[in-house]
Structure formats: structure tokens, C-alpha cells
Amino acid sequence: MSLANTFGLLTNPDQTWEAIRRESESVTRLYTGHVLLLALIPALAGFFGTSQIGWQIGDGQITRLSVSSALSLSVLFYAAMLAGIFILGKFIDFFAATYDAVDRTPRGVTMAAYTATPIFLIGVIAVYPNIWVNMLAGLVAIAYAVYLLYEGLPILMKIPEDRGFMFATAVLTVGLIMFVALLAISVVIWSMGVGPIYVT
Secondary structure (H helix, E strand, O other): OOHHHHHHHHHOHHHHHHHHHHHOOOHHHHHHHHHHHHOHHHHHHHHHHHHHHOEOOOOOOOEEEOHHHHHHHHHHHHHHHHHHHHHHHHHHHHHHOOOOOOOOOOOHHHHHHHHOHHHHHHHHHHHOOOHHHHHHHHHHHHHHHHHHHHHHHHHHHOOOHHHHHHHHHHHHHHHHHHHHHHHHHHHHHHHHHHOOOEEO
16 A cells, blocks of 8 residues: 555546555555554544644633543544444445456455545544534545545446446445444443543
8 A cells, every 4th residue: 555545546536446456455454554544643633623622612612522531532433433444345345246346356445445535634624623614524525435435436346337336325325324323332332431521
């Protein structure tokens, strides 16, 4: 994995997906060279933003999380991102046979990891925890990630574009279900005493 692939997805996605397919990285190398590093961006930015900068609603006072609370939530968020990429990747591999993928080489984790690249990168905005700025930046990153999914899946998995569209839609649906499940798990974890602790 090279940084050229990471930023190539932002400037020339079609050629970059072809290059990624030719490289055929192992999951271990993909995680050590790409996922572990990029997933740190939103986790560290979120930790710093919520514990040091804080946020303000209207004309109210600035609210922050305690350092220990921000740290524990950032670690959980980081772990959830790493696990989510792997699980979604395994779903992609599972669906590959259904959608007549020509190349049966497992590439699901690669697909999931590189598709999430814009979300990882835009995570730096969490340094400034303003809900509207974060939501706008997040929507832009998610929109581009969805574009990468629909554009890259037929290339990486070597399937016809029409079936690639259906395949990508199925993957997107699984991703949304995983997101809702993550929210539910978060509520359960918070109820066990790992929730946010606010300081002013």
C-alpha cells in the first residue's frame, strides 16, 4: 500500500482501483499500511476536539468531555472502525459469488478499507467539534465514499457494471445496518458506565 493509492482515490479513482486490484494486498498488510494509520485521524481529532476545544450550543457555555471519558470513547470508536471495516469486507466477499464475481480472490476488506478513505481523512475536522461543520463535512465524505463504492466495486471485483450497481447497493445496505447496530451497541455500553462525562 502506498500513499499514492490513498490520495489517488481522491483524484483519479478509476486508475487507482485498477492499481489496487493489481497489487492484491494481504489483509495484514492493508491494515498495517492503511487502516490502522488512517483510522487514527478521526479518533485522535475527536479526542482532542472534545477534551480540549469543546463545543457550544447557542450562547451557552463551552462543554467538554473529561480527558478520561474522551480517551475511552476515542479508543472504542477506533476499535469499532477497525472491526467495522473487517466485518463489512467479509460481507463483500460473501456476496461476491452471488453477483458473479469473475475473480474469487477475497478482496472485500480491501474494498471496504479504501472506500472508507474519505471518511477517515475528513475525520480531522473533529478537532473543531461544531455540530454543523462536522455534519456538513461528514455528509461530503460519505457521499464521496458511496461514489467510490459504486465506481470501484465492479473494477476491483471484476463484475459487469449492471451487477456491480446491485452489488454496491447491497453492500451499502449492510453498511447502514451495521451503523444502526453500532448506535444501539453504543447505548448499551453507555448504560454500563462508559458513557461521556462532561466538564465545563
